[in-house]
Amino acid sequence: MSTLDTSGRVIKGWDTSVEEGWDKSISWRTLAISTFSLTLGFCVWFLVSAIAPKLNEIGFQLSASQLYWLAAIPGLSGGCIRLIYMFMPPLIGTRKMVGFTSLLFLIPMAGWGFAVTNPDTPYWWLLVLAAMTGIGGGCFSGYMPSTGYFFPKRMSGTALGLQAGIGNFGVSLIQLMAPWLMGFTLLGIGFVAPQRTQGDTDIWVHNVAFFFIPWAILASILAFVFLKDVPVTANFKQQLDIFGNKNTWILTIIYIMTFGAFSGFSAQYALLVNKTFGAASEFAHTYNPADLPKGATFAFLAPLIGSSVRAAWGPLCDKFGGAIWTFICGVGMTISTIVAGYFLKPSSPDDFWWYLGAMLVMFFFGGLGNAGTFKQMPMILPPRQAGGVIGWTAAIASFGPFFVGIALSSMDAQLFYYCCAGFFAFATALTWIYYARPNAPFPG
Template identity: 75%
Template sequence: MTPVNTSGKVLEGWNPENPETWDKAIAWRTLTISTFSLTLAFCVWFLVSAIAPKLNDIGFDLSAGQLYWLAAVPGLSGGIIRLIYMFLPPVLGTRKLIGITSLLMVIPMLGWGFAVTDPRTPFWVLITLALMTGIGGGCFSGYMPSTGYFFPKRMAGTALGLQAGIGNFGVSLIQLLGPWLMGFGLLGLGFIAPQHDRAADAPLWLHNVAFFFVPWAILAAVLAFTLLKDVPVQAKFREQLDIFGNPNTWILTIVYIMTFGAFSGFAAQFALLINNTFGKASGFAATHDPATLPKGAAFAFLGPLIGSLIRALWGPLCDRFGGAIWTFICGIGMTVATVVAALYLHPDSPDDFWPFLIAMLVLFFFSGLGNAGTFKQMPMILEPRQAGGVIGWTAAIASFGPFFVGIMLSAMDAQLFFFLCAGFFAIATALTWIYYARPGAPYPG
């Protein structure tokens, strides 16, 4: 019988580092429910990236720049919201944090579901709804530190790797299910007329992509309020600011921008990048049958799927060998893959798409590996309260990835941007080696 008092909503006497004051069942139940909610959150965050490539096909008249911005602004709002969420776990507690957030996700999903039914919906409304989807990305900086309270350090890599990896799978899930959900009327939504896909000259139920996830978000809220408990970790706002005096906060921020910033940024823009470089919006559309050109929506889910899967699977390996070495390997792989992908961004033929795709999938592979590595490092390098704050802070800054990648792709040549990214990745990799991964490093993790 565990001495932890589990009868109320707050776990009195909880200490996961002591087997006698830790309840394994409660920890894994918390991980399961919060991960379910986080997966839906990432679906919400990347909802626009699944919808935007089809907007002009159903009657909207948006420029390539406007479409990039639509897919980019969820990253802006997600990053800002993460700066708030990083302080919430000790304030709200896990139960209310997960429950309230799950209900908030319903708002942008309903908004987008109705907005796409009328192609006269103003661009400012679409931008506003895109900003609202940032709640799905913002909550990550609350969910991850909160989950960290429930597991001992020896299991941090596995627990956080599973939660982040499966949660990140929401990016791939929305892009994988999106094209399928658009193809038929969902049960109970027959009163909403389908849109007309001018490219395919066929009906298209684009609103399904948003409405489908609403009941699941409500279920997540119910599960959170009824089954989750809180850990009595409390910290005043001023106390939590001490993370900014730790140099590791800033180094790990740079590293996590490389890993998750790139993962989220390129995932959000992947479909549009394919369409604009190789597909229907490229120069090849005038000289080739559009039906033979690659469609971004058909490939967009692959990168996030690979990155998410690797992040989830690599947690146990990070627990065994440490996170730093994997983060370092990630940096090398991402740098090389980005350079290779850049070489095909001024294609001479649609056939150049295939080596570009392979390079991008390799990039996503290594980003997943690095995301697992960094989240193992943070709890090992920092004490629990600071580790939670640094996880929230680094996640907040890195989540600006979709916004930054989107505005850069709309403002400069894509090849130049990729080369600049490779240079940044090289710097982050060098910092990882110097401070964390080399023999005798000052902060091994």
């Protein structure tokens, strides 16, 4: 007879290894609310990448290096915060973690909303605000392990794929909505004066930050009212046992290839396009800048594809296993990154379209690999360790925006792409040797 008791804030007798030990309605409700909050979190995390390309148009005077750093700092802070969040689920539970985190989103959103209204805002304060947005990416390492506790292994690919994929959609959402939101005043915040571009056009850059504030408040209310905790507990020391498992380190390398590339190239994409093909490129001297590609116009496409594939591929990972899809991802990412790198020495602005196509292919395979690796972890590791490894790998990979930003500000972009391709090939080889080949030691 089942001992499951769901009447309290902490569920008693929760055990997803037996059918009568878990409640599907609670599991899916938890997935829905935490995914809603996570999507907003990714909007917060990539807020700077959506705003940065417009800063110099509204009176700021920032160099290309300073802009790259601004877009890179959220990756650094997000990764550091993930190292904290990976320990959160067994310590404070799902309900408090999602509820309080949603409220924390308000700080960077309000901060950026007011900062962009004054072009005299000091650069050091912009860097601080950029670091604050890291909370949006950092919570991923708590939300994903927590969700893993609510579903059996046979459904882990679907559940984690949906949460990560829809959550990652926040990257595309903020980049897609930003140009639209900047175009008009919003009801209730019309008292904030618009900024004026160099072309004497009114633009409401602050809208991008202010728009998401009420949604974050709603996410917090939903979490505190409807979420429950499962009886998975462990102190800090107990959770460190994941570092004695070699799969932790192998999967970290692989996830840097998939999510590290997704987050890193997404954050820097608009700035790189502007510098290589757009108004900040050498082509601006011989072409009408208005006719050149604008990074902000296309920035949403890449993460949209990666996120969609990640969400959609979960059921296929449950059916065929995650390892084979991760391997296919690695092959595809290696080839497409080499092709994209080739077009970073353009002979004309028309080369942008080849570059864009190669990047979209790369993001497709990145989404495939993200779904595959998150299916592998619950299959290879016991539940608590799987949660810890999910949090750890996500933390390290989230430094992607920081390292990609630093690399692009300090070295040739084409060389960097070729270096990335070499790393992807190495990670793909590890996937084949340990997980994907026939008779692999750790199939999953």
